[in-house]
Amino acid sequence: MNSVLISADQTWALWAVLLSCAALGLWAERSGAGIGSRISGAVITMLSAFALSNLNVIPAAAPSYEVVWEYLVPLAIPLLLVNADLRRILTESGPMLIAFMIGACGTVLGVLLGFSVLPLGQHDWQLAAVFTATYIGGSLNYVATAKAVGLEDNSLLTTGMAADNLMMIVYFLILFSLPSIVRLQSFFHERSGKRPAAEVIPDKNNPTGGRSNVSGMAFALAMSLLVCAFAFELEKMTPYEGTAILIITLVSLMLATLWRSLMKQMNGAMETGTLLMQIFFATIGASANIHTVIQAGPVLLAFAGIILLVHLLVMLCAGYFAKLSLPEILIASNANTGGPTTALAMASARRWHDLMVPAALCGTLGYASGNFIGLVVGNLLK
Numbered sequence: 483m484n485s486v487l488i489s490a491d492q493t494w495a496l497w498a499v500l501l502s503c504a505a506l507g508l509w510a511e512r513s514g515a516g517i518g519s520r521i522s523g524a525v526i527t528m529l530s531a532f533a534l535s536n537l538n539v540i541p542a543a544a545p546s547y548e549v550v551w552e553y554l555v556p557l558a559i560p561l562l563l564v565n566a567d568l569r570r571i572l573t574e575s576g577p578m579l580i581a582f583m584i585g586a587c588g589t590v591l592g593v594l595l596g597f598s599v600l601p602l603g604q605h606d607w608q609l610a611a612v613f614t615a616t617y618i619g620g621s622l623n624y625v626a627t628a629k630a631v632g633l634e635d636n637s638l639l640t641t642g643m644a645a646d647n648l649m650m651i652v653y654f655l656i657l658f659s660l661p662s663i664v665r666l667q668s669f670f671h672e673r674s675g676k677r678p679a680a681e682v683i684p685d686k687n688n689p690t691g692g693r694s695n696v697s698g699m700a701f702a703l704a705m706s707l708l709v710c711a712f713a714f715e716l717e718k719m720t721p722y723e724g725t726a727i728l729i730i731t732l733v734s735l736m737l738a739t740l741w742r743s744l745m746k747q748m749n750g751a752m753e754t755g756t757l758l759m760q761i762f763f764a765t766i767g768a769s770a771n772i773h774t775v776i777q778a779g780p781v782l783l784a785f786a787g788i789i790l791l792v793h794l795l796v797m798l799c800a801g802y803f804a805k806l807s808l809p810e811i812l813i814a815s816n817a818n819t820g821g822p823t824t825a826l827a828m829a830s831a832r833r834w835h836d837l838m839v840p841a842a843l844c845g846t847l848g849y850a851s852g853n854f855i856g857l858v859v860g861n862l863l864k
Contacts, residue, residue, distance in 0.1 A: 490544035499540055500550075503530045503767070504760035524763045524831040525658045528651055531767030542644075542771035550765045554758045555823045556713070556730055560706040561755030562830050562838060563734040564745050578840035581797065581806050581814030582847065588796030589617040589818060590859055592789035597863055600785050608633040609642065609785070611860025616646060617789055619852025620821020620845060627856045644771065645782040651770040653790050653819060657812050657828065670801065670808045698749030705748065709733050727822055728846045735839065752830075759827040766824075790819065813837050817845035 488495045504527055511523030534540045593614045602609050608631045615627035624646065628639055660666060713729035738745050745751075794815060801811040813834065817825035822845025829838040 486538045486541050488540050490541045490546075493546055496540060496544055496546045499534060500531070500546070500761050500764045500768070503527050503534070503764040504757060506530055507760055507763065508757070524760065524828070525655055527760050527763040528654065528767035531764040532651055532770055533767075535768045535770065536772050540768055542647075542769055544768075547765045547769060550762055555762050556710045556726065557703075557706050558755040558758035558762070559727070559730050559823075559826065559842070560709045560734040560737070561702055561751045561758070562826060563731070563738055563842070564702065564748050564751040564755075565738060565835070577806055577810050578814055578817075578837065578844055579847075580804060581801060581810050582817055582844040584800045584804065585793060585797050585815050585818035586618045586848075586851075586855065588793035588800075589614060589789060590855070591796060592617070592792030593859060594863075595792055596785045596788040600781055600788070602781065602785065605633060605638060607631075607860050607864040609638075609782070610863050611856040612642065613646075613785065613789055613856075614859045615852040615856030617793060617819050618855055619848030620817075620819070620824070621646065621650075623849065623852040623856065627853050627860075630853065630857055631860055642782050645786050647766075648770045648772060649783060649786040649790060650820065651766055653794075654766065654816070654824070654828075656794070657816055658832075660812060661808060661832065667808055670806065670811070695749050698747060699751070699754055702748035702751035702754060705737070706751075709737070727842075727849070731822065731839075731842045731846060756830055759830055762823070762827060763831075793818065809834050809837055813841045814844060817841050818848055821845045821848060 488499065490496070507523035507525075507527030507530070509523075510526040531540070535542050593610050596613075597606060597610050608628070611631045612624060612627045612633060615623035621643075624643065628634075633639065709730055710726075713726040713733065716729055717726040797811050797815050801808075809832070813825055813829050816828045822842040825841035825845045826838055829835070829841045
């Protein structure tokens with residue numbers, strides 16, 4: 483393994499890099515000119531961290547990245563949902579749910595195609611189960627399904643995870659870039675009352691660059707920490723891993739719906755949540771190391787690529803006939819393949835605020851159903 487300039491245990495230097503990549507992405511998007519404003523700052527953040535990782539400046543795995551996944555991402559969710567109104571969301575989640583179900587079908591078709599054309603070896607049906615679950619409910623389902631099907635080969639699991647990470651950053655870049663293709667937008671239905679699919683505008687309740695005060699930000703962070711503490715303690719009482727994200731989402735929705743006047747006092751909540759999610763995107767980019775995948779798992783990389791390609795084609799084609807909007811299709815696809823955190827982050831980064839809560843809810847549905855569907859597909863192919 484090649485040595486890196488900044489090792490995994492150089493915590494301060496590594497955090498400096500992650501924050502710098504996040505700042506670069508935000509600057510590129512807010513500058514109003516150039517590629518950053520067209521394809522989203524999240525893409526710039528991911529690409530910059532991806533380049534540094536593959537140039538051996540920063541490591542592909544580090545304890546700091548785990549901190550982002552375990553603490554910063556959950557902390558960001560209540561901050562991003564501070565303006566969510568459940569009464570409005572309940573009337574608007576239907577199309578997203580349809581898109582999510584279409585995406586799940588596309589994932590299964592992609593797994594069947596990849597299984598039939600690639601030499602996956604003696605663990606083929608187990609890998610099919612794992613990748614089905616992963617691309618219906620996100621990466622959290624990867625390890626859980628591997629345990630359920632008895633896939634205990636650590637080297638194979640590590641290789642599969644590396645292939646998944648690399649393909650996911652490529653796929654996220656595609657998802658973020660598609661709304662910028664004007665011709666593609668014209669093929670899809672635009673729901674009445676919705677802004678154009680690729681339009682990126684500030685949130686009216688918390689406009690970018692608007693005033694925020696220290697007390698409001700402190701109040702928002704305290705609220706978010708309390709919600710997360712409650713959710714993770716409650717998760718310990720259940721046998722299911724990952725339920726904390728669902729609890730955080732539901733509690734945040736209740737607060738935002740029932741205590742609107744209280745939530746309005748939290749100036750700076752959206753901006754703080756956006757910054758935390760930018761750090762999350764930097765972590766995704768840093769985790770996708772080409773060298774690891776090329777050395778260990780080109781077949782699994784091809785398998786993941788086939789699944790995602792079929793998944794996207796099915797979503798675009800079926801979404802067209804189902805008269806879904808392009809943002810609904812892309813966010814639902816993100817919820818399928820990345821889970822609620824990445825879907826919520828993409829909706830926030832693209833300023834599709836009306837899709838943020840449906841994204842989180844559909845992604846959580848994927849967590850709940852992905853393992854089951856993966857087990858069914860794997861056992862049918864066994």
